[in-house]
Amino acid sequence: MPSLPRPTVGPGSRYTARAATTRHRPHQHTDIATLAHRLTTRDLWLARMLHEHRVLTTPQIARLAHTSLRSAQRRLRVLHQHAVLDSFRPLTATGSAPEHYTLGPLGAALLSAHASLDTAALGWRPTHTGRIAYSPSLGHDLGVNDLLTHLAAHTHTTPTTGLSLWLSERSAARRWGDLIRPDAYAHYRDGDLLLPFFLEYDTGSQPLARVEAKLTGYAAFITTTNTRPALLIHTRTQSRDQALRRRLADTARELDLNVATSSADFTTTGPWGPWWAPLQPAARRTTLTDLAAQWPGLSPASGLEPTDADTALTLPVPPLPPAAQPEAGT
Template identity: 35%
Template sequence: MDDPVLRVQSQLTDRDRTLLSWLYDHGVLTTFHIADALFPSLDFCQRRLRTLYRLRLIARFRPQRADGGSYPYHYLIDQLGAEVVAASRDERPPRRDHARLERRRWTATRTLDHRLGVNKFFTDLAGYARTHPSARLMQWLPESTCQRPGTFAHPDDPALLLAYQPRIRPDGYGVWRDGTDVVPFFLEYDTGTEQLGVLITKLAGYRELFVELGRAWPVLYWLHSAARERNLRARLADLPLPAPLATGARDHAAAGKLSPAGPVWMVAGDGEHRTTLGDLAQLTSNGS
């Protein structure tokens, strides 16, 4: 019997496999996210996406703007693409309605803008790495994986950590390398809708995790405006920090055409100097 997964695998490049893996794990990416992260040009990207779409590896939709017109295509994993990813990971095949449920989820959810913002953060890092040979996005995990027991257990950790259930709900976890600096980090993507006190209380969960692990790394608050960043930092100034924290503001980065990899971060408790993501390696601790 002809196996569609085997038939299509020979047509895939390493870049295709990366894209399928991202869509499987992170839900939805726009044409521009994909082009910036993985391709030398938008035209090249669009041609390849059309091919993957015709192969039924990816699906797409285009939301309508309230004031007329439409947004760029938003890409999702299709059923065959999900089966290819599962096979490559030696995992059980996804449910037969996996792709249909994913399409329904992302075309109807009110959290689409938030997810796109989170994913843009990571694809911006990948895009920076694509044009800077010394940099690399080494790992990108979604919120759901961060909450699984044992996700952050080190091979040398006691077995009890495999059963530890983190209380954190980060928007993502990444490992960034820039030259010799390697920075694991958690991302908290702020839309401005939560009270600042809620953002501060989230740090307690990270402290608990870091105590359990015997290691710590930066928690990044990617705030929607520099004004909100100033207000948060003012609130934090008189508080003991339960976890290493750095803040950045999206409007500040956009005004300077800066990537999240660049000098957009301020370490809490360390003045107003902005530093690069790679420089945040100073906030990591392995417990030794």
């Protein structure tokens, strides 16, 4: 099957970790109570998503929550003007990057108020956006979010299919960091079929031996928790994918892990499609739905139930916003 072209900019390409000048705000509200009545439930959902996943681009937000890129840009501009969101635009090796959105000062204050916390307890600082913009992991984080926003938004065209759960790297580490540190954990549903999976988003920067060593942790997780999610490994290129498959196949079989791999050469716009190859000899690429059918012994990870230690901001955020409502005034 022919591969799709890998993007030259954005997720899957190489970012230059440097931020352009932040857009000017003509005004901003400092009174949370005044601002609150202007926000929709979708706006509050987006603030929670940005707290959970740190950074989303305009196309990613539009994919999840809007009917068009233009409507997304219009609403995001309003939220930026009121400091609910911050934004930056990184420089890229070629072309230009889309606007990148993070949680702004008023957004952090709103979430803190909803959770009865102070802003410091939320983990937000005035340098929040700058740290993300200059982070060497920016391209990696955007790649993870791009892959999973495509899976979540699949529900818009196929209502019985998509993500019912999506945890960020930080949330996964809070739950299972003593054993594993995946880049994400998610549930992909297609009708009655469920594919619970951990995601390793491999950019090619780690030695193959280090990737292989992670499999021991996933085997320990299965043994310790008596649950069995799959492991999906997504790589930058098909050649890296083939190198990983050669290195990991024997180890995955010995540890009795359900592992499938793919690369950005295939999954650019339809990561649910027939791009995933189980780690076994002569395996054909197949869909996420078929993986769920091939691996009937899968079960969701433990540690997903709410506990007394949870707050409104540590519970999972729905991958899609609540039903649309009219947008409040600007």
